Amino acid sequence: MLLAVVGLSLNSYIFADTWTDPEVAAKEDPLFDVQGEYGIAEKGQAWAVQVIAMGDGKLDAYALEGGFPGLGFEKGKKRIHLTGELKDGIATLSSQDKITEAVIKGRSLALKMKGEEVGSLSRVERKSATLGAKAQEGAIILFDGTDADAWEKGEVVDGLLRNNDIKTKRKFGSYTLHLEFRTPYKPKARGQGRGNSGVYHQHRYETQVLDSFGLEGKNNEAGGIYQIAAPKLNMCFPPLTWQTYDVDFTTAEFNDAGKLTKPASMSVRLNGVEVHKDQELPKTTGGAGLKLAPEPGPIYIQGHGNPVFYRNIWIVEK
Numbered sequence: 001m002l003l004a005v006v007g008l009s010l011n012s013y014i015f016a017d018t019w020t021d022p023e024v025a026a027k028e029d030p031l032f033d034v035q036g037e038y039g040i041a042e043k044g045q046a047w048a049v050q051v052i053a054m055g056d057g058k059l060d061a062y063a064l065e066g067g068f069p070g071l072g073f074e075k076g077k078k079r080i081h082l083t084g085e086l087k088d089g090i091a092t093l094s095s096q097d098k099i100t101e102a103v104i105k106g107r108s109l110a111l112k113m114k115g116e117e118v119g120s121l122s123r124v125e126r127k128s129a130t131l132g133a134k135a136q137e138g139a140i141i142l143f144d145g146t147d148a149d150a151w152e153k154g155e156v157v158d159g160l161l162r163n164n165d166i167k168t169k170r171k172f173g174s175y176t177l178h179l180e181f182r183t184p185y186k187p188k189a190r191g192q193g194r195g196n197s198g199v200y201h202q203h204r205y206e207t208q209v210l211d212s213f214g215l216e217g218k219n220n221e222a223g224g225i226y227q228i229a230a231p232k233l234n235m236c237f238p239p240l241t242w243q244t245y246d247v248d249f250t251t252a253e254f255n256d257a258g259k260l261t262k263p264a265s266m267s268v269r270l271n272g273v274e275v276h277k278d279q280e281l282p283k284t285t286g287g288a289g290l291k292l293a294p295e296p297g298p299i300y301i302q303g304h305g306n307p308v309f310y311r312n313i314w315i316v317e318k
Contacts, residue, residue, distance in 0.1 A: 142315055178244070200301075
């Protein structure tokens with residue numbers, strides 16, 4: 001619930017148990033600096049751990065066989081769930097069968113399996129390979145931090161674009177789109193209440209935006225094409241981390257009678273890793289503002305009552 005809005009700055013958007021500024025979150029909630037990824041940001045590691053803040057000192061975690069998603073872990077490999085809490089500056093977690101245990105002190109996580117030390121894993125902060133990508137030649141700049149003139153109802157907050165149900169004034173057919181987003185830190189929220197937004201292509205097909213860090217990777221989580229296809233793997237980074245979407249969208253084709261002859265499709269990279277390849281879009285997704293038709297449509301960014309912010313948005317028409 002929105003408690004107060006006073007002026008146009010990140011700290012002005014005060015939500016219950018919600019943070020939009022990482023520096024403030026780190027000062028006010030000790031879980032913020034515990035949650036995150038522990039391991040090595042390269043291929044070849046045996047295990048990595050993703051730790052999720054759940055509020056009131058509680059933590060969830062997942063030990064991932066082969067390393068982080070995108071660096072070794074993939075669906076089908078072992079994914080061990082742990083729960084625990086932070087007390088006196090030390091976080092202790094264990095699996096339900098007590099076979100796997102983790103202790104976090106500072107920026108280091110000690111992982112044990114069957115009583116044997118697996119390794120000491122350091123906290124890392126991965127960045128997308130496409131973060132800060134410069135607009136390609138011929139690109140249309142939709143937002144560069146200076147103004148929101150390209151958007152209906154666009155609002156700039158501390159140089160960022162707020163997700164208050166906005167759409168581009170211009171409409172598009174086929175294109176390549178780059179954008180960057182940051183979900184809020186909402187440790188007490190669950191499911192679709194945790195940093196929910198979405199980017200709608202032609203206001204018809206949604207690529208989901210959500211703080212789904214550490215989760216399974218479903219079609220209603222980050223990287224998913226809502227109600228159509230789950231991502232190949234969950235590439236979502238922790239909340240208040242800048243993340244990227246790079247989408248290659250091909251519009252649907254119709255005959256002269258207006259009958260669909262070929263559905264739209266898209267290839268999607270989340271944080272630089274391909275999560276969909278030429279995925280057909282046989283229908284519009286939930287919340288779509290336009291029906292299936294030959295006409296182009298705008299880029300629409302969903303609000304959904306969550307303070308999600310965007311930056312560096314550009315598009316190249318095909």
